[in-house]
Amino acid sequence: MSGEFSLIDKYFAHKQQNRKDVILAQGDDCAIVAPTAGSHIAISTDTLVAGTHFLADANPAQIAHKALASNISDLVAMGASPAWVSMGISLPEINTAWLERFSNAFFKLADYYGIQLIGGDTTKGPLTITLTVQGTLPEGKALTRHGAQSGDWVYVTGQLGDAKAGLDVILENNISADTSLNQELQRRHFEATPRVLAGIALRDIASAAIDISDGLVADLGHILKRSKVGARLNVAALPTSKELLQFVGSRALAQQYALTSGEEYELCFTVPEANRGQLEVALSNTPFTCIGQLTGTEYIELHNDDAPVDWQLDGFDHFKGNQ
Incomplete structure (x- = not known):
């Protein structure tokens, strides 16, 4: 040049x-x-x-x-x-x-x-x-995808789904009548907050971790595959924003966004039962939510509290877009 x-x-x-x-x-x-x-x-x-x-x-x-x-x-x-x-x-x-x-x-x-x-x-x-x-x-403190075990609890940081909503606005797939809402969701799509302190704090607590770049379902799937475990997730526990709910108009759709939204850059991590009590102190400055538990099934089960949910969902593929 x-x-x-x-x-x-x-x-x-x-x-x-x-x-x-x-x-x-x-x-x-x-x-x-x-x-x-x-x-x-x-x-x-x-x-x-x-x-x-x-x-x-x-x-x-x-x-x-x-x-x-x-x-x-x-x-x-x-x-x-x-x-x-x-x-x-x-x-x-x-x-x-x-x-x-x-x-x-x-x-x-x-x-x-x-x-x-x-x-x-x-x-x-x-x-x-x-x-x-x-x-x-x-040395020896790296978080990986292969350390999770059946019985560990599944957590995520922050709120999920806003990045996909922001992408909808950018691509004009869906636009709210509220201009300020559109602008805020678009900002959230671009301006993620890396959870640096949380990642450091989880070194001695989490059994596995991954950042959510291709959607929760897809990225948690990488942990499950490497660790040879499954997961039972409660969609009612998924952390979603009031802005996302306003944008999509239904809690079920907001939950589907939370499961599939790519480029969130929040953390998904697993924690053994013995370490759960340490999270409140370790992540005192980071919002986090327990969304389920690992199982021995080697696939993801979705439930709304105790009711089974039959949603066929994939994550984000850069060559295909959100599925």
Whole structure:
């Protein structure tokens, strides 16, 4: 891309103070970091593509927030503390107004969570953002998907379903007569809050964890598959917002949104009976809800309190959309 290095210098270089564990950041062929002794490094890479994860004319500040928040959420699901990020970005053209808003929002969120941009690349092409995030955690403390056991309890953080409602507004699949409601749901779609403190607090409490990026049914299914267990969920316990209920108009539909909404970036985690009493203190600053219990069936049973629910639901597939 013409002007690539001046673009990097203007919008992405020297925007943050170096973390103490960053020896060399941008400006050379590689960054150099120095993790503390006794730490493991968690690494995740994710790509957001215009037309798949966001519309090309979406607010660049919201795109930046979504890109970084979704990647931080992957670290959170493993119990890692965010540390470093590299970014590859392709742009159809240099748009200074777009880049200014994007970079400002990116560094605002990065600084809030103490994560430093240490390198990356820019090129000309379809609007695409690829981030590689890295975080640290004590040896042997990683949360995984394969530690759950039958009898463990299933929890989620926050509220579910708003991201799908926001996507409906963006795609004009469903729009409320209340303009402020539409705007709020659209904001919630883009501006997830990674549950960093919760992920760290759950290291010694949860038996398994995952972040909700493809929908609760799909993502919990990954835990069930890896752990070889099943789950019985109470849809009446699903945490949904009053805004979602107002938007969809029925509690049953709000519950279906909660089960299938992708890109929520809340945590779904399982806890053994012996550890349940620790949650109130450990997650004192994070809303969380028990929604069911693991079983030995290796599939998900849905119930409304004690009444069976026969909903055929899938999660979110980036190539198909919500099912």
